Amino acid sequence: xxxxxxxxxxxxxxxxxxxxxxxxxxxxxxxxxxxxxxxxxxxxxxxxxxxxxxxxxxxxxxxx
Numbered sequence: 180x181x182x183x184x185x186x187x188x189x190x191x192x193x194x195x196x197x198x199x200x201x202x203x204x205x206x207x208x209x210x211x212x213x214x215x216x217x218x219x220x221x222x223x224x225x226x227x228x229x230x231x232x233x234x235x236x237x238x239x240x241x242x243x
Contacts, residue, residue, distance in 0.1 A: 182190075235241075
């Protein structure tokens with residue numbers, strides 16, 4: 180079933196009206212939580228990478 184672009188845009192507009200948008204405070208809180216989790220995860224994986232790299236160098240004899 181084909182619909183015209185005008186009809187499609189009307190349907191999109193109707194659907195967007197149904198969306199429950201979060202409050203600004205909720206968005207800011209979520210953004211802060213995500214930033215903290217990303218910082219913690221990246222720090223963790225950095226240290227894991229350093230330890231594994233050191234271990235591989237020692238096992239394969241690449242270390243000084």
